[in-house]
Amino acid sequence: MALAMCRRFVRFAAFAGSLLLVSSPAPAADKVTFGTNWVAEAEHGGFYQAVADGTYARYGLEVRIVPGGPQINNRLLLAAGKLDFVMGANLLQAFAAVEQRIPTVVVAALFQKDPQVLIAHADAGVERFADLRRLNILVSKEGLATYYQWLKSEHGFREEQVRPYTFNPQPFLTDNKLAMQGYVTSEPFVVEKQGRIKPKVFLLADQGFDTYSTTIETRVELTQKKPDLVRRFVDASVIGWYNYLYGDNRRANELIKQHNPEMTDDLISYSIVKMKEYGIVDSGDSLRFGIGAMTEARVKSFFDKMVKAGVVKSTIDWRKSFTLSFVNHKVGLDLRPQN
Numbered sequence: 001m002a003l004a005m006c007r008r009f010v011r012f013a014a015f016a017g018s019l020l021l022v023s024s025p026a027p028a029a030d031k032v033t034f035g036t037n038w039v040a041e042a043e044h045g046g047f048y049q050a051v052a053d054g055t056y057a058r059y060g061l062e063v064r065i066v067p068g069g070p071q072i073n074n075r076l077l078l079a080a081g082k083l084d085f086v087m088g089a090n091l092l093q094a095f096a097a098v099e100q101r102i103p104t105v106v107v108a109a110l111f112q113k114d115p116q117v118l119i120a121h122a123d124a125g126v127e128r129f130a131d132l133r134r135l136n137i138l139v140s141k142e143g144l145a146t147y148y149q150w151l152k153s154e155h156g157f158r159e160e161q162v163r164p165y166t167f168n169p170q171p172f173l174t175d176n177k178l179a180m181q182g183y184v185t186s187e188p189f190v191v192e193k194q195g196r197i198k199p200k201v202f203l204l205a206d207q208g209f210d211t212y213s214t215t216i217e218t219r220v221e222l223t224q225k226k227p228d229l230v231r232r233f234v235d236a237s238v239i240g241w242y243n244y245l246y247g248d249n250r251r252a253n254e255l256i257k258q259h260n261p262e263m264t265d266d267l268i269s270y271s272i273v274k275m276k277e278y279g280i281v282d283s284g285d286s287l288r289f290g291i292g293a294m295t296e297a298r299v300k301s302f303f304d305k306m307v308k309a310g311v312v313k314s315t316i317d318w319r320k321s322f323t324l325s326f327v328n329h330k331v332g333l334d335l336r337p338q339n
Helices: 001-025 042-052 076-081 091-101 127-134 141-145 147-155 187-195 220-224 227-246 250-259 265-277 296-308
Strands: 032-036 063-065 087-090 104-111 117-122 135-141 162-164 178-183 198-204 213-219
Touching: 032 076, 032 104, 032 227, 042 063, 042 227, 042 250, 042 265, 063 227, 076 087, 076 104, 087 091, 091 296, 104 220, 104 227, 117 127, 117 187, 127 147, 141 147, 147 296, 178 250, 187 213, 187 265, 187 296, 213 220, 213 227, 220 227, 227 265, 250 265
Parallel strands: 032 063, 032 087, 135 162, 135 178
Antiparallel strands: 087 213, 104 213, 117 178, 117 198
């Protein structure tokens, strides 16, 4: 009798132990903060997608997106340890961080092409990119100090062509002899909507301005102490971008509009179409290695052009600006449509 009771107790204990095993809570998700470089828009869509459809959660991450804006500098918050990751605009920021000895590094590049464009009126006689050298061009202070110096050294543009751009398209709309800077995903839309004209659009990336854009940057310390966390964030963000471009992105777009109430469905749709049309996200090396891909040769090519243009110093150790440890692993390639 005692033996039977003992056996029953052992079986009960084993059963109870199995219940505890099954019902034990899953490990807590790692909390991550990600700062963007502007207010929420379709150009941030893949990150919002990964939040909205649970991709980050499936990678064991609880991600809070912190939108940027005209009075917000999320890059400073990254360096100060207040954010875990930030969205960089292009590689020039990464080169500057190396020069200033700020210990941050690019770990992925979600845009294979920078969306910077020059826009001209259709009736201005501009048929080729070189024809823009005959026009005055509205350029911002930042643009004058960066890509316009490359336009001068590489394509023969002149300083005297520049007119100040205040991010107001009205001077362009009223003068067909003016060209204007912009992003392929936004300014042409505004020109078409406000001016009821379809402009000529020239993507600088297609003319040799070969920086990566919409990068993911983090502190060097995080890549060394928590490489698995960095890898999971990069991989989940890549999956988010595939799903945003090629899947159901409605929940992501709703989240974008929650973060930016001024965003419209029309502009979101336009931006997505242009990102696909121009291969902003998925082209070049991403076709082989997956979205987010980077290569050393590409970074060096852009660095050399910026040195030639006088934008960056040749003494900068450009290799410290990025790492390939977290990209080029073909993550998400199966999500790209085959036709």
